[in-house]
Amino acid sequence: MTQEAHVTQGPLTTEAGAPVADNQNSETAGVGGPVLVQDQLLLEKLAHFNRERIPERVVHARGAGAYGTFTLTRDVSRWTRAKFLSEVGKETGTFLRFSTVAGNLGSADAVRDPRGWALKFYTEEGNYDLVGNNTPVFFIKDAIKFPDFIHTQKRDPYTGSQEADNVWDFWGLSPESTHQVTWLFGDRGIPASYRHMNGYGSHTFQWNNEAGEVFWVKYHFKTDQGIKNLTQAEANRLAGEDPDSHQRDLRESIERGDFPSWTVQVQVMPAAEAAEYRFNPFDLTKVWPHEDYPPIEIGKLELNRNPENVFAEVEQSIFSPAHFVPGIGPSPDKMLQGRLFGYGDAHRYRVGINADHLPVNRPHATEARTHSRDGALYDGRHKGAKNYEPNSFGGPHQTDRPLWQPVSLTGGTGNHAAPVHREDNDFVQAGTLYRLYSDDEKARLVENLAGFIAKVSRDDIAERAINNFRQADGDFGKRLDAAVQALRG
Template structure:
């Protein structure tokens, strides 16, 4: 059986892939060696800019299956009947570290899910925690700068981390999550996922509901202690990638049970705290979990770069029956995510296989054209403007979701105050749910970082947040920090 012929990028056969062309035996290289120049130039361009956040990631394909009727709440087509399956791609990631970072570190995990629905792609971009550190996107670059490597020292600095948190009391709830027992998942399979943000569902009657998504792992929640995480990261920096890959290859397909919390839109204005505040959860006693379906991962990517690194998720990729809420962090991400991919991958990144919608055979039906790496060329008979008289794609006239009411004057406003808005109460509630052993590990994890901060005023500001959340919480952290600083 004859072997395939090695070719250049232009398809020409390669005569010699072992020796560069030279001016005589042992002479200098020749500029005319097209194969050498092309090979080196392409090698120089193998890497694209990594994500500023969520750089280190793993992913897999699978399906979402509806198990419970939710048609009273949304007319989304992929949710319209029990038993219906939709292909998905799920990307897990750490947040703060770079592409070469270790998996088993204390960091939130991204949980980004792409549904390839019959009405277009729906992207649900969340984390493995139901809350976040900040509530306004204007602070996101500052927050990430404080968590990433310091420009001078080239490493993450506790001084920067805790200084930012000292000035962000709303971060106390997420800090309590992150420094607690679930801060280092044992694997991607053994953690929950959350939409985190508040979204909107709209039913056929035009009634609107605000919704939060919960993905409960069917493998059970398993986490690592700080010592176990450090040991595993040292042994195998790719531990979570290895686990996910091997589990699916063995046919041990990870799955999650998908639930939602649903709030009638009319409840939001008078709810006791701002329901669109990303630093808070909705208590289950107010809005119980309602099962929707199950998520199963059953196929590994063939090429990590092409499918995991080039996977592009944007929370503004909605489908009919689902839309945004007034959540300010979500509103900021509606722009920022898509713009990040236009920078990293180019304006035509939605034509890549992992990102292309499966709802239409030849890609998205729109009038965008050209740009770098344009794959879908316009046929001679297709008109490149709208409206037109030549049967081009047309608008539906039907909004994807119910409109959001707005009022008042433009300006830089703080979020409206609700009767029970507070930056510390839910952090205290979470602390009081913990066992004594869990509290001890939480305090040790916080004190380990905070004790390394050199300035007393930064330490005191952070201690005040823990005292405000719970008196015992604050005292134990203060005592632990003092003991470590005195050593």
Template sequence: MTLTTESGAPVADNQNSLSAGPGGPLLIQDQQLLEKLARFNRERIPERVVHARGSGAFGVFEVTDDVSPYTRAHFLGEAGRRTEVFVRFSTVAGGLGSGDAVRDPRGFAVKFYTEQGNYDLVGNNTPVFFLRDPLKFPDFIHSQKRDPFTGIQEPENVWDFFSHSPEATHQFTWLFGDRGIPASYRHMNGFGSHTYQWVNAEGEAFWVKYHFATDQGVRSLTSEEAADLHGRDADSHQRDLHASIERGLFPSWTLSVQLMPVAEAASYRFNPFDLTKVWPHADYPLVRVGRLTLNRNPSNVFAEVEQAAFAPNNFVPGIGPSPDRMLQGRLFAYGDAHRYRLGVNHTHLPVNAPHATEARNYGRDGAMRFQADGSKNYEPNSFNGPAETGRALAAGVEVSGLTGAYRNPVHAQDDDFTQAGALYRVMSEEERTRLVGNIAGSLAQVREDAIVERSVAHFRAADPDYGFRVETAVKALRDR
């Protein structure tokens, strides 16, 4: 096989540059040298602002239980139906070169290549999040990222933002608890986190939450175990996922959902679209749907993981959004990020393009457009181009009221602390001890007393014992 340039011309020598004599300067006519250096300078693309560090794999989703009474989505039809999927796991705050075994939420994004188009379910390994309003998201991420002055992640920034954001108390209790550092991507659960809408064939709508329970069992690391693993192998989770699939140990997750009839949302005791809260299973039990199995590693990590683009507004008939404010913000932000990172034609990349159907629209031109399509680029037209169906993917949502900057709809239990306190109280004594120790180890690094006091007050509001123990532990560490 002959080595060629990118234009297909054979390369005579790939070891020695052209020069003016044996000891003279190099020549600008050396096409192979210039092409290699120019390509090398352009091999990286902007990394994701969040979820930069990621791993992924292909697999299959198989329906095991009939959920057609709740949704007309074709890929969730009769039991036994199989759909190709691609899943990307990630950390949130670290950059592309950061390590895997760190205390950080994990992204859990699933792309279903359905016969009705791609459906992207973009979630985390926690059922809740730090915020309920996307207006606060850029500030939150700035507080988690490297400080512009010191160039490192500052605990003071992390806790200062938290101290002014009581709605994050529930997620902080998750993050600093025993499941804050998964032992591997295979040994953690996944959640759609947001509330979505399902619509059945009769037009009846339901609010839905997704739960992926790992079939390998949940395993996590203590702070000490994680520090040791991170020091020995920064790529621990990537290595584990890739190696397990190569050995034929295909990881799997059982998908279940919680379903709420639309009519019950307005009178529920808290806002069911608040991302900082969970729906108790006693109110809305899990309904099993199917199994997701990963069975094939990417052939090229850059092409199929780094360039993978998930957008939560990629819905299919029978599935739609909800008034969840964080979801509403992400419906714009994700697609916009991909158009910036990858270009307007990123949906034509193999990992992002539909696999079980084809895209038919009037998008033309733009950077990296490689299809030679001479058909009309407007609609409606008289030339038999693709036409609209006239049937909405999801059901309409009734809204009312004046425009304005509102905190939240009013429900009986729309406080920031009830669920965080409940989570603390269901923990064993050993789990509480580790939780308090993890929080104190980070919070004790903060120099400003006011930040510490505001943060402790949030934990005290969740549960008096919780706050007292955090305050005591922080004081003990700061007095050393």
């Protein structure tokens, strides 16, 4: 089943609107002669064809998306003054883009890789972008390491292939990655579809209420379809038979009215508790245990409308963690702080300085009022209005009320590591996760890891990688070492 096409009546035209007499034969100097440069339709079509693609995303290039609705089911005004979270039953339009991380635009969906979870809320106070993953943690905790990390996941500049040496060399030398790697190589490392996985904001964010009180929050989106995953063997087969498996599943489920949905939860920490919490609450490589801060259900997210054009609405969609609304803001999470710049800058390069003018990106429930002008594809929306502030011609003006509350700081500037809390280390949560797995899950985890580590060419890189898992849990390291040795002979 395909979506009904939009048929435009009348003759085919050029980009300038002139009718096209012949779209089958280029103009030549006589029958069989060379093509003439005056055939502007031919040149226009070829020139446009050469420019149909924009640079793909460096990460999260491969993706699919859909529109939907977020419905608030719990009063959360005690924690945040965000208007779209102000009234039980209130509905807010959304656009959600799913993606893989490492693969390029033409890669397969069914691969072992985190899944991006980029959710745009079209609120009456502007767009709020929540840009996370299907994992509650990540490989690193400081954005300064992100380019290096991604270089290890992408193609090697010499071989042109992803290299196990690069991946495990970096992970072995970055023990903070042990928790996420344990997650990734477990059963949830390859979701069966985008519908059958959870989503997470991953970072810690600030909520602040009308009284100015501050709370730290983490977002959870629990799939109502149930968790469903693929084994490595199933994924290998599916990736070869149907590289578009996840995109197709999402589109077809919405077409048949089987709208996927997620139950939305938050963990809430009063700001005063952060300094003495047993883990650094802003460390992206760690979770907040549920026994410390139980998830609180606040809403439902449903996807119910497919994009009409994948390029216009999925490929050109932009998301930035810096897109906040009143009552929501950032935390001192060093990965999040780097992403506040990195994402917006990527879109300015990739789509253009006026990417926010595109229908999928512009606010739907309010109007953007800025003094920014010109640049490629500027649509002239401001007409004759003044382009500076303050002005006395009735232009938009500042509100004098920040979106989020300030965070108190002490000390001097410098290249500081994040503060260490009493139970912080790089291995404790990876070990906890391993011990939560059943015997069968542990066996598959070890098999998946060993199969990849065994491809490493140097013994020292393999041993350093294994040692990180050994420090997380002795049994984990012992079983993995034996499995790798058996594969390496």
